[in-house]
Amino acid sequence: MPVRTGAALRLDPVTSSPRHLATLTYIPPMTDSCLFCKIASGAVPVTLIAQNDHAVAFRDIAPKAPVHVLVIPRRHIPSIAQATDQAELGAVAALAAEVARQEGLEQAGYRVVTNTGEDGGQSVAHLHFHVLGGRAMGWPPG
Ligand code: AMP
Numbered sequence: 679m680p681v682r683t684g685a686a687l688r689l690d691p692v693t694s695s696p697r698h699l700a701t702l703t704y705i706p707p708m709t710d711s712c713l714f715c716k717i718a719s720g721a722v723p724v725t726l727i728a729q730n731d732h733a734v735a736f737r738d739i740a741p742k743a744p745v746h747v748l749v750i751p752r753r754h755i756p757s758i759a760q761a762t763d764q765a766e767l768g769a770v771a772a773l774a775a776e777v778a779r780q781e782g783l784e785q786a787g788y789r790v791v792t793n794t795g796e797d798g799g800q801s802v803a804h805l806h807f808h809v810l811g812g813r814a815m816g817w818p819p820g
Contacts, residue, residue, distance in 0.1 A: 717734070730772070730773050733750060742810060745809070745810065745812040746809070746810055747809040749807040770805070781809075788811030789810045790807050
């Protein structure tokens with residue numbers, strides 16, 4: 679039977695192409711090459727601050743503030759752009775707030791930020807929230 683071509687078979691190049699859908703839904707598994715996957719599994723040692731079922735918090739190796747903690751999902755998610763599981767995201771955000779409480783930042787305030795992609799200044803491709811505090815933060819960020 680000949681293959682029919684026409685409007686019904688065309689894919690919208692932006693919203694319906696398989697490549698686009700794959701980009702939205704595919705989350706690579708934990709990889710040997712991902713530094714934060716290694717940290718989450720305990721293969722790379724860090725100063726652990728807190729953890730829950732979905733997330734791990736540890737001190738940033740190059741702190742940009744008196745308190746600088748990274749909160750990551752245990753599962754490999756490249757950035758917030760690929761994060762779709764609300765329970766998992768909620769657990770990561772809740773751990774960030776718990777870290778701030780634990781570090782005594784609640785009264786003075788603090789900043790939680792997740793750099794995303796090239797323009798966002800993301801250097802490690804595993805979702806992470808920076809919890810920054812202990813000094814006044816500037817705005818707008820650089
Ligand atoms: P970003 O640039 O937003 O992707 O943040 C990545 C962060 O990971 C930076 O603040 C780094 O200092 C931090 N970092 C990189 N390697 C390590 C490590 N081995 N342990 C703790 N923090 C790290």
